Amino acid sequence: MDYSVKVMDHFSNPRNMGSIENCDGIGEVGNAKCGDIMKIFLKVEENRIVDVKFQTFGCGAAVASSSMATELIKGKTLEEAWKLSNKAVAEALDGLPPIKMHCSMLAEEAIHEAINDYLRKKGLEPWKD
Numbered sequence: 001m002d003y004s005v006k007v008m009d010h011f012s013n014p015r016n017m018g019s020i021e022n023c024d025g026i027g028e029v030g031n032a033k034c035g036d037i038m039k040i041f042l043k044v045e046e047n048r049i050v051d052v053k054f055q056t057f058g059c060g061a062a063v064a065s066s067s068m069a070t071e072l073i074k075g076k077t078l079e080e081a082w083k084l085s086n087k088a089v090a091e092a093l094d095g096l097p098p099i100k101m102h103c104s105m106l107a108e109e110a111i112h113e114a115i116n117d118y119l120r121k122k123g124l125e126p127w128k129d
């Protein structure tokens with residue numbers, strides 16, 4: 001299987017790996033088929049994601065997708081982060097092999113879960129896809 005240079009880079013040197021103490025929102029999603037799990041931690045100030053970290057127990061494509069996704073939403077508003085699609089994450093990585101596209105889905109879903117966790121904690125209505 002051929003991975004792009006960017007995928008290999010983000011896999012071997014992941015950005016924003018770890019967790020955030022006293023974070024404002026956590027999203028955890030899993031893929032039932034492969035059993036991989038991704039967790040996203042958000043720190044939010046005035047509707048903006050000021051910090052984001054991830055923990056991924058999964059394949060290399062999932063690790064690279066989480067790393068790239070956190071880079072793409074850092075500093076963005078919640079609305080902008082919500083709109084980040086798994087396709088955009090894969091494109092930013094210069095593509096993923098077709099059978100690995102579902103791995104980037106975890107990043108999109110985990111970000112949505114984390115944003116909704118934040119909204120619920122604030123007593124607000126969660127957003128829908």
Ligand code: FES
Nearest residue numbers: 034036059062103
């Ligand atoms: Fe499970 Fe990639 S194979 S997320």
